[in-house]
Amino acid sequence: MSFLTQAKTKRFLAVHGWSGTLLGLLLYVCIFTGSIVVFEDEIDSWSRGQIAHHEGIGTLVDHKFRVTARDVDRKYYEEVSIFRLADGNMRYLFHTHETDQETGRIVEPIVRMTLDSATGDVIERWEGLRSELPSDPGGALRNFWVDLHVQLYMPNPYGIILVGVLGLAMMFAAVSGIVIHRHVFRDAFVAARSSKRLVGARDLHVLAGTWGLPFAFILAFTGAFFGFAGNVGVPLMSMSAFGGDQEAMIETIVGVREDIDLTPAPLAALDFVIRDGMSRTGAAVNAIQITNYDSAGAKIMLQMDPSPGSLAPQTLAFDGVSRRFEGEAPLFGQAPSIGSSLLGIIGPLHFGNFAGLASKLVWLGMGLAMAFVTASGMLLWTKRREQDQLWNGFRHWIVVTVWGLPFAMLVSAVAYFITVPVADPNLWTPLGFLAGAVVAVGLGLRTESTEARLQLANAALCLAMPVLRHLMGGTSWAEALIGGGTEILVIDILLLAMGLLLLRKARPAVSDREIAPITPIQEPAE
């Protein structure tokens, strides 16, 4: 290959290896947590112990909404959102925009209502500024794990940007991996040779890297986009294209609707609009947005689930009074565009949430494969240098991180389940993670059979988690089975299976070391 001189390959390998080693542990944390939070909605309803609903918002919304809206001041009719919560209850959000007299900033007063899924009664009503919304204790576990992935639980915006940098590093690692290895196709089926030497470790890393390559690139690319778009990209673009005038940019992107007719007029029948949207796209309605409710200028927007065969969800716009279909509302801008369509698939491609459980399972698998690539790469890099005491020590702590991370996540879940009924889990879940990390480090201080010990610790928590969840008042298996709480059953069973698997994997290793013979058995010379 003429492109690759020896010096070039050497440089590529150096940057591939060094960036992988320096950022590898963080990258591993980011990738592993990312593959777990693919199931964030399922984890949410599992941790809440509630049976989730997937049928969208249904087709019988209209009457209940009109009756409930009568109790809300007209000023909040500017924007209304209707959607279903993970526990099946309905949420109505009425809000408006005002300028705060003291600070001169735009604030968002809201009225938030929760309606019981069965009776339709308002079971919770909250009024105030959006920025002062109370935290939700039930969602603490999901939020913490998502935070861990999105910003490594660091303050905004540093965490997000750091994760964006990790995404860039991962993109480079994927590309440079092919450049360095070269024989991507020739070695695509070479399983790791059972050699204790370097070649076996190299086989492992190369094989996983080869197969994981296309999606490593896609996930890293979309992840890096999320890391930089909001904090770096958009402000800079507004500076470049609009001379720093963010409002002008918002006008271009969202549009300004002037002279809205606010004379009272009844809203079109929502249930008809919902059916119309469903028949147009073949998908369920995920959420409804009504602007200027109860006036002649009202508009209804339906956020649909992705229709069968497509990646991105659509938003349909209807006239709020005549319920005339006005077309698909683009994500970005006021007319369809390539940019908007491409932006629309970034999210689904990163989250894997476009086809229910099937796509999520595949994304989980790919995520774990990628975590394996990261870990095996770091182990290979340090194995190359195992003569060096420092590198050898680092190698040990890589193993501790690989198994310590899931352990600390499990401990955070334990902390969540224990504190939900008695204290604020938003505080205790992260503290639980910290405690888990400390314990993992403690287990790592004993150098022999660390891996097996950590596996055992993970196994114990995996096995204990369903019991703990149940003891703390979570939905029982019988209730879940009858009520259709699939994710509760699936996550519990997955945990138990993981626990048993790790137990089987770790136990012989631990007991072997415990009674290891003093003299090593040697091959008879025959």
Place this chain on the structure above:
Amino acid sequence: MMSYLQRANGFLQSKARTVRWVLCGPTTLFVTLLLMMGAAHWLPEGDAKVDNIALPVLAFPLIWVIVFLYALAEENLVRGVAVMVGLIIGHVGMLLAVM
């Protein structure tokens, strides 16, 4: 002319590692941001008038990888520095002119 180039090359080669670091690190990031911002002015807007904003933001990670790979792969350090400096000067000039 030739001797200037040779002298520049000699200087860059004597500090090859540092030059490479600066080229691949801060320079690459700076060039990427400039390329993104500059694209707003030459990319077609499209019917919705948003493509020239959306596409550069979207392509940011891709631009970075391409520029980084170039900065890392370029054997001729003089050419590498010239390309990067050229991109910077060209874009800064364009942005100053239109903004």
Place this chain on the structure above:
Amino acid sequence: MSGWLILAAILASLSGLVYLAWTDPKRRRTHDLPKIARRPFVWPARIATFGPGVYLTIIGHWSGLAIWAGAVTTLGWIMAAITPETYANLREDLQTKRASGWAKAQQLSKAALSVSAKCIPGRVLAWRIELPVLAKAPTGTPKLAENIEGLKARVTALEARLHRLEDRQASDVADFEARDRIVVSVGEDQTDKPLNAAE
């Protein structure tokens, strides 16, 4: 409907990948498997592997394409990452289990036949069933016999090795204990003597 389509696409690609992996020259070489002279189905296998992706692209089933691509790369990796040795072990495990299952079924059926043979209709039945069942030994059996012979030989060899090791270890332990006794007795002497001396 589209779920089955995607599943079929994934399975088709995996079947192609299984052939490609099984006949892959480098994989066979690095794992000491005998060389395969001809690979007549390489192109059909490649088409089976990539074809479903092309098909999903043509019909514009983008979510299916994404799931297919993700599943095939993940499962393909797992399939390729498992070494031929592990597959061989798995197959052997499965064979012994199947063989022992067959043996158990035979025992059970024999017991059932002997019970039924106590009455004449049963005897007739037994005669009729026993012939085909017992005359036609399962194809796995001769191999099983070979396996058993092989295993017996291996067990004898391993036992011999174990004896040798035990002997060595016993002598090691004896040696070790002898040294230990010396240390202990020296220690005792040292602690005892001053005490005795004090008395």
